[in-house]
Amino acid sequence: MIDLHTHILPGIDDGAATLAESRAIAERAVVDGITAVAATPHVRDDYPTTPEEMESRVATLREDFAQKGIPLEVHFGGELDLGALGGLTPDDLRRFSLAQTGRYVLVEFPYRGWPLGLERIAFELRAAGLTCLLAHPERNPEVKAAPERLEPLVRSGTLVQxxxxxxxxxxxxxxxxxxxxxxxxxxxxVLASDAHSPALREMGLADAVATLDDHGLATFLTEDAPAAILEGAELDPPPPATGPRRKRFGLF
Ligand SMILES: [Fe+2]
Incomplete structure (x- = not known):
C-alpha cells in the first residue's frame, strides 16, 4: 500500500519530533504493509514549513532508512492550509506537490465551517495545472451532516482523502x-494514515481496509489511486460497489 498523508518528517510540525520517531513511524508503516509514503508536513500559520525544510528532511530520511535497511520510499509533499495557499509561489506549489510532479497537492480541509472559498481556490489551482486532494473532509461537521455536499467539487475534478x-x-x-x-x-x-506518531492507533491502514469489505475499492484507495498520484498520472474513477463478500462456508 501507499500512504499519501503522513507527518513523518522530524522536528517540523506536530508529527515526529525526532529522527528516532520518524524511524518508528516508518517501521510501523512497513509492518502495516506500506511500501511508500508521502511526507506531508503542515504548511500553515503555526507551522510555516518552507519547501527547503521539507526537501532536506526528506533527503535525511531517505539516507537514514537506506542505512538502517527500512524498506520504505519517502516522497516529497506538504499538507497545505487553505489560508497559506495564497502566500505560495508557483514554484513553492510545485515543490510541495505530491512527489513533486506538479500535478496533485494535498490541501487541509478545515475542521470547522464550510470553506466558502474552496471552489474558487480549486478552480484557480486547476487553471495552474494542479488538482486538489482534500485531506480528511469527513472530520468536518458540515461534511458529517451532509457528505454529499462534496459532490460538486469532486465532479469538477477535486479528489478526497x-x-x-x-x-x-x-x-x-x-x-x-x-x-x-x-x-x-x-x-x-485515497485512504491514508495522517500518522503523527508511531502509536498503533494512527497507523492502521490495513485494519481500515479490512472494514471496507470491498476488495476492489480497497485496492483502488490504497494502491492504484495513490500510485497514479505519485506518478502525476490521470486517475481512473473509483470502481463500482461490489457488495458484501459472500460467506464461503455459511450454512444459509
Ligand atoms: Fe495531516
Whole structure:
C-alpha cells in the first residue's frame, strides 16, 4: 500500500519530533504493509514549513532508512492550509506537490465551517495545472451532516482523502458514518494514515481496509489511486460497489 498523508518528517510540525520517531513511524508503516509514503508536513500559520525544510528532511530520511535497511520510499509533499495557499509561489506549489510532479497537492480541509472559498481556490489551482486532494473532509461537521455536499467539487475534478482512523471508528461515530458515506457515494479516492506518531492507533491502514469489505475499492484507495498520484498520472474513477463478500462456508 501507499500512504499519501503522513507527518513523518522530524522536528517540523506536530508529527515526529525526532529522527528516532520518524524511524518508528516508518517501521510501523512497513509492518502495516506500506511500501511508500508521502511526507506531508503542515504548511500553515503555526507551522510555516518552507519547501527547503521539507526537501532536506526528506533527503535525511531517505539516507537514514537506506542505512538502517527500512524498506520504505519517502516522497516529497506538504499538507497545505487553505489560508497559506495564497502566500505560495508557483514554484513553492510545485515543490510541495505530491512527489513533486506538479500535478496533485494535498490541501487541509478545515475542521470547522464550510470553506466558502474552496471552489474558487480549486478552480484557480486547476487553471495552474494542479488538482486538489482534500485531506480528511469527513472530520468536518458540515461534511458529517451532509457528505454529499462534496459532490460538486469532486465532479469538477477535486479528489478526497479519507483518514484510516475515521473509518474504523476511532474518531467517533459521526466521523465514521461520514467516511462510510463518502465511500458509498464514490466521493473518496485515497485512504491514508495522517500518522503523527508511531502509536498503533494512527497507523492502521490495513485494519481500515479490512472494514471496507470491498476488495476492489480497497485496492483502488490504497494502491492504484495513490500510485497514479505519485506518478502525476490521470486517475481512473473509483470502481463500482461490489457488495458484501459472500460467506464461503455459511450454512444459509
Ligand atoms: Fe495531516
Amino acid at each position: 479519507v483518514t484510516a482512523a475515521s473509518l474504523d471508528g476511532r474518531l467517533g461515530r459521526a466521523t465514521q458514518q461520514a467516511a462510510k458515506r463518502l465511500f458509498e457515494l464514490r466521493l473518496a479516492h
